[in-house]
Amino acid sequence: MANITEALSLLTEMDTELLQIIGVTLRMSFFSTLISCLTGIPSGVLLGKSSFKGKRTIKKLTGTLMGLPPVVAGLIVYMLFTKHGPLGSLGMLFTVEVMVVAQCMLIIPVVINLTESVVRINASRLSETAKGLGMGKAKTALLILSENKHSLLSVVLTAFGRSVAEVGAVSLVGGNIQWKTRVMTTAIMLETNKGNFSFALALGVILLIISFAVNIIAAMLVKEDKQ
Amino acid sequence: MKKLLAVLISLMLIFTLAACGGNTDDDGTKTPENPVIRMSTTTSVNDSGLLPYLLPAFEAATGYSVEVQSAGTGAAIQKAKDGNADLILVHAKASEEEFIAEGYGVERIPFMYNYFVVVGPEADPAAIKDSESAAAAFAKIADAEAPFVSRGDDSGTHKAELKIWGEAVPDSAEDDWYISAGQGMGACLTMASEKAAYCLTDKATFLSNKADLDLDIILAEGEDMKNTYSLIECNPEKLEGVNTEGAKALIEWMTGDEASALIAKYGEEEYGSPLFYLIEE
Known part of the structure; x- marks a missing residue:
């Protein structure tokens, strides 16, 4: 209880550093979610509605990648962007951009897999309807998307949740640098390492409040769309 | 498939047995009450x-x-x-x-x-090599605004670093060159190596990680560096x-x-x- 009070007082105090950390967290999670969904949902729809050779292999592959430990994803991205690595000349290590790259590696397989399992249920029925109405391929895909929009919203929220809660990859490639790449999870890890356990817990409560707000906004958006 | 399963199960058994083996050491020493x-x-x-x-x-x-x-x-x-x-x-x-x-x-x-040491890129851009103390070296680093990685995690090393900075510790978002990493010694050294930055470290951790780092000891054994x-x-x-x-x-x-x-x-x-x-x- 004391932790919740501390969290609320932190929020109302509008501590500049805390606001800055929340800002970086939202920026990172927004772009990770956006990129993962823009690539993952179309791929998932394609995988769910059509049958082609190698489909099962792809499904197994994305299923396997869903279990990729965040630290391993972080390590791979780190090795790519390190000074002497293949992309080292870009000088992008320890930036928010490279944190987004690492997160996309983790989240895209999740989005593809979840989208596929959502779409699979009614894709063939919808495709037939679309065919009967003489719709093209693009319109069929749009129909499938809009018919499944509630389920797909939870796919998007899952992607966001995974992004906002992730710590292993972002601390490795982001470096948890104050004022630059520190996000809520790495700040929590830092406070834990400092021995400020109750402050760390208060930060955790704030992270939950943020997630709660995002969920409410998302639910509202879909509802408005319905009317 | 069955063969693979059999191999896996026997491997697991072997590992379990090997792990158990560790507990049964009979070398004659008395086991204390609360060991x-x-x-x-x-x-x-x-x-x-x-x-x-x-x-x-x-x-x-x-x-x-x-x-x-x-x-x-x-x-x-x-x-x-x-x-x-x-x-x-x-x-x-x-x-x-x-x-x-x-x-x-x-x-x-x-x-x-042991001693803390200031490590950094071999070229020593802030020219701290012959400083009298860590405090003097830090002042030169701040003047040159050369990149510096700080533990920033309330660890013993971080506290020693803050003591050396004294009043002059950079703590605002504008001090771009001062990188407060909030991570362990190994991670900070890696970051310093990546960013060609200076870093205060205990000698032991630096030497045991040196092979993977583009860093050298620039300043060692000043009076204010005892640990x-x-x-x-x-x-x-x-x-x-x-x-x-x-x-x-x-x-x-x-x-x-x-x-x-x-x-x-x-x-x-x-x-x-x-x-x-x-x-x-």
């Missing part, structure tokens, strides 16, 4: 390999088994305050004295030391369930002749000079 000692310590003594090097000798001699938890000094002390350790081995004098003043610790026993390690037994009157006998036995052994000889030798072969020095009484 588990919980030691909360900082990353530098554990990551430099000192404890993994020392403790097997203690365990073989006494029959105790030591569970080492390593974290930054702040967390290491907090874990002990929460009753999750029997003794601590840390290097932050002010926090240690507070730990004892609050009644959690019995007595501070400084027993070994003292202490052992503190947790107070059984304040904390419940402390293995006092075990803690006393370990402290006695660590400050005794056998451990002293081992510590004085540690690192000599690999790095040409010892990583830790004993405090002569």
Whole structure:
């Protein structure tokens, strides 16, 4: 209880550093979610509605990648962007951009897999309807998307949740640098390492409040769309 | 498929048996009543390999088994305050004295030391090489606004760094060159190497990671760079369930002749000079 009070007082105090950390967290999670969904949902729809050779292999592959430990994803991205690595000349290590790259590696397989399992249920029925109405391929895909929009919203929220809660990859490639790449999870890890356990817990409560707000906004958006 | 399964199961069995084997050592030593000692310590003594090097000798001699938890000094002390350790081995004098003043610790026993070093890119862009002290070197780094990676995590090393900065510690978002990483020593050294930055580190951790880093020791052994390690037994009157006998036995052994000889030798072969020095009484 004391932790919740501390969290609320932190929020109302509008501590500049805390606001800055929340800002970086939202920026990172927004772009990770956006990129993962823009690539993952179309791929998932394609995988769910059509049958082609190698489909099962792809499904197994994305299923396997869903279990990729965040630290391993972080390590791979780190090795790519390190000074002497293949992309080292870009000088992008320890930036928010490279944190987004690492997160996309983790989240895209999740989005593809979840989208596929959502779409699979009614894709063939919808495709037939679309065919009967003489719709093209693009319109069929749009129909499938809009018919499944509630389920797909939870796919998007899952992607966001995974992004906002992730710590292993972002601390490795982001470096948890104050004022630059520190996000809520790495700040929590830092406070834990400092021995400020109750402050760390208060930060955790704030992270939950943020997630709660995002969920409410998302639910509202879909509802408005319905009317 | 079945064959593969059989192979997997037999491998698992072998590993399980091998793991069990470790528990049945019959070398004649008496097992103490409470054989588990919980030691909360900082990353530098554990990551430099000192404890993994020392403790097997203690365990073989006494029959105790030591569970080492390593974290930054702040967390290491907090874990002990929460009753999750029997003794601590840390290097932050002010926090240690507070730990004892609050009644959690019995007595501070400084027993070994080494030096912090300032590491950086070989080119030494802020020209700190012949500085008299770390404080003078830090002033030059700030003047040149050369990149500097700070632990920023309340660890013993971070506290030592803050002490060297004194009033001049850069703490605003505008000080772009001052990178507060909030991570362990190894991660900070890696970051300093990536960013061609300076960093204050304990010598032991630097030398044991040196092979992977584009960094050199630029400044060593200034008067303000001494790094003292202490052992503190947790107070059984304040904390419940402390293995006092075990803690006393370990402290006695660590400050005794056998451990002293081992510590004085540690690192000599690999790095040409010892990583830790004993405090002569």
